[in-house]
Amino acid sequence: VLQLYPQVAPLAVNSFVFLANQGWFDGNTIHQVQPGVFLESGDPTATGLGDPGYHFAMEPNPALSFEQPGMLALVPTSPETNGGRFFINLAPLPELDGTRTIFGRVLMGMDLLRSLPARDPLVDLLQPPPAVLLQVKIEVQP
Numbered sequence: 748v749l750q751l752y753p754q755v756a757p758l759a760v761n762s763f764v765f766l767a768n769q770g771w772f773d774g775n776t777i778h779q780v781q782p783g784v785f786l787e788s789g790d791p792t793a794t795g796l797g798d799p800g801y802h803f804a805m806e807p808n809p810a811l812s813f814e815q816p817g818m819l820a821l822v823p824t825s826p827e828t829n830g831g832r833f834f835i836n837l838a839p840l841p842e843l844d845g846t847r848t849i850f851g852r853v854l855m856g857m858d859l860l861r862s863l864p865a866r867d868p869l870v871d872l873l874q875p876p877p878a879v880l881l882q883v884k885i886e887v888q889p
Contacts (some may be wrong), residue, residue, distance in 0.1 A: 748853070749851050750851055751764070756849065758806055759821055759849050760792075760851070761786070762859065763850065767883040767885050772826060772882075774881070775790065775879065776862060776876035779834075780814040780877070781837075782837070785833060785834050786836075786837065786863060787834040787841050789831045789833045791839050794838070794872065795832070795869075797832075798824055799831040803829055804827065805821075805848050806829075806848045812841065813844055814839050816837050816838055817835060817837075817852050818851075818853075819833060819850060820833065820849045820885075821848045833851060835860060854866060860864055863877055866871065
């Protein structure tokens with residue numbers, strides 16, 4: 748379960764919600780896992796190179812950091828733009844502060860995410876993925 752931050756990263760949240768509602772993330776593998784560090788998904792090609800065909804400006808916010816595990820952020824497509832790939836940090840990663848668009852955080856499920864085995868999309872592409880996003884469903888809380 749994720750909480751999104753539309754107030755601080757409106758472009759990122761809008762894109763994530765749009766892609767989720769289009770089914771972009773459904774069936775995606777967790778294509779990269781560095782246990783105890785981060786995991787990455789949001790690429791239907793499972794290579795870490797795919798994107799939705801559009802890019803938008805980064806929205807780094809100095810009020811948000813990777814000090815705590817479980818932050819949801821976009822993987823930049825260039826030094827100044829984002830696409831559809833996202834990652835979740837599994838450990839503090841202060842070296843990334845200010846370099847990524849943080850647009851949410853994990854509320855429930857960190858134990859499951861921490862249990863995923865290592866995966867490198869360039870090495871393990873032909874191996875069955877250890878985890879697949881069955882569906883990303885957006886719910887608005889009152």
